[in-house]
Amino acid sequence: MASFLVEGGNKLNGSITPQGAKNEALQVICATLLTSGDVTIGNIPEISDVQKLIEILRGLGVQVINERKGTCRFNASSVDIDYLKSPGFAEQAASLRGSIMIIGPLLARFGKAVIPQPGGDKIGRRRVDTHFTGLQKLGAKFEFDAENQWFTVLAPQLKGAYMLLDEASVTGTANILMAAVLAEGKTTIFNAACEPYIQQLCKMLNSMGAKISGVGSNLLTIEGVATLSGCSHEILPDMIEVGSFIGLAAMTASEITIQNASLGHLGIIPDSFRRLGINVEQQGNNLVVKETENYEIETYIDGSIMTIADAPWPGLTPDLLSVLLVVATQAKGSVLIHQKMFESRLFFVDKLIDMGAQIILCDPHRATVIGLNRQHQLRATKMTSPDIRAGIALLIAAMSAKGVSTIDNIEQIDRGYDSIDKRLSKLGAHISRI
Template identity: 70%
Template sequence: MASFRVKGGTQLKGEITPQGAKNEALQILCAVLLTSEEVLIHKIPNIRDVNKLIELLADMGVAVEKKGPESYSFTAKNIKLSYLDTSEYLEKASGLRGSVMLLGPLLSRFGKGRISKPGGDKIGRRRMDTHFTGFQKLGAKFHYDPKKEIYKIDGSQLTGTYMLLDEASVTGTANIIMAAAMAKGKTTIYNAACEPYIQQLCLMINNMGGKISGIGSNLLHIEGVQRLKGTSHTLLPDMIEIGSFIGLAAMTQSEITIKNARVDKLGLIPDTFRRLGIKLEVKGDDIFIPASKHYEIETFIDGSILTVSDAIWPGFTPDLLSIVLVVATQAKGTVLIHQKMFESRLFFVDKLIDMGAQIILCDPHRATVIGLNRKYALKGIRMTSPDIRAGVALLIAALSSDGTSIIDNVEQIDRGYQYIDQRLNNLGADIVRFD
């Protein structure tokens, strides 16, 4: 198990370029199974979850070739369907939550799929009903082996249909889109997720010869085609990294420029941080955050306490609520953080309280943060990263603190952020990785 030793209280300065989007990468990598032709993907982040999925694709028979530091070629011509029945496949797939999105392209192109219960973050329930119900409406038949905890799926007769999703699940929508891409007839998906990453997946499939309309809305129309061809695709910059860097700059009183941020795809992220009092300037496609000692949280128009909550796109992403919570600890003012989607994501606040933050955990979904306004610095402590986003939030807290902190279990952070210690050290941070 690796740990970070973090010396706090240092101002950072410089430019940083966000990695390719992790959540988009997991969808796009699964989509290479939709064709036997070569697919080139650029801006692939070098992070654990993505690398594990690439390894799993290679084990399945996908020819993988690294073309550059962030570019790969994938050719899914000789897929070993028998591998799906092996214990090795099921074990590897169960350790990676993104592996569930292999089902859509497998059902679409080969008519069969296998999956065990997926793994990933322990941040609360993440049910699979949307995925499975969507497949069933397309005509897939499920068999569950309770002893082995394996789902066997027959998708040999997928047929387009109308469906209203019970929730706008991002991965569920992606999975259904890929399954419907080569199903017979027309599929209409209402209450579809419409995140930029879903838009990117749809555009990629259309470039492969697919017929998807309504892209960017929650009403998608998919005309099934007989086959899809190869293509090339470039991932968006990771919006969660961008939000993390904005929060980092504010907490450490640093001057940072985030390069090539694709500001047009960030939705409410910049304005949400502005409501916390953070000054940021958009310069072309870059975001400049000047060094600032104080930032003051806005109130609502009637003077009541600001609430920052997550919502489906184009609402504020739940993956950045941990960052917003940490940033608020040194602001002037009070904010209520309302995490609606996951019931365990706020349970890292005990570490922040130990560091000196003033936070009231109201229940598993809500926390009230009373900003210290820099009157008291957070103090360095030893803590453990419980998940990807909380881990980076704790890293930001440690970098702003008085003293030295130890963060254990940083493999969680590595799952979502590539070379994070090296990249922040290049800006002047003092982070040492050790076993």
């Protein structure tokens, strides 16, 4: 198990480019299973979750050729479905939640799929009902072996259907969408997720010959086709990394330029930081976070405390609430952070309280932050990263703290952030990996 030693209190300066979007990468890589043609994907982030998924595809017989850094060519003309029954696949899939998105493509193309209960972050209850309910609407039948935690899904022929999803699940929408493109007839998905990740997946599938309309809305219509062909696709910059870098600059009172941030796909992320008083400027396709020693949280018109909450797109992504919470600890004023989706994601605040932050954990979903206005610098401490997003939030806190902090279990951070220690060190951060 690796750890970070972080010497806090150092200002950063310079430019940084966000990696390719992790969540999009997991979806579009799964989509390569839908065709026997070559699919070339660029701007793939070199992070452990993506590498695990690529290894799963290799095990299935998909040919993966690294053409250059960040670009791979996939060919799924010789898929071995029997690999799904192997102990190796069970171990790989159980450690990666994104592996559940191979079900839709395999079901559409081969009529069957088997997968263990998916793993991933331990951030609370993360049900997969939306995936299977949607696939059932298309004609699939599934069984769940509760004793061994295995799902088996069968569908000799998928048929289009109307469905109203019980929640706007991003991975659930992606899985159903990938199954529907090869289903017979018309499929209508209402209350579909419409995050940029889904928009990009639709763009890629349409370039492969799919017929998807309503892209960017919560009502998707798919006209099933017989086959799909190969294509080339470029992954967007990771909006979660962009938000993380904004938070990092704010907490360390640094000026950082985030290059090629794809501003049109960030939604309300920059404005959410501006509500905390952060000076974020747009310069072309770059974001510049200005050095700000003191920043003040907005209040509502009547003077009541601001609430920042996650919501389905175009609302605020839940993946950035941990970062926003950390940024608020050094602001002037108070804010209520409301994490609606996951009931364990705010439990990392006990580490921040140990560092001197003033936070009241109201319940598993809500935390009130009373900003210190930089009158008291956070203290260095020893902590453990519980998940990807809490991990980066704790790293940001450590970089603003006085003294040397230790962060254990940084494999969680590596799952979502490519070589984050080396990239931040180029900006002037003092981080050692041990």
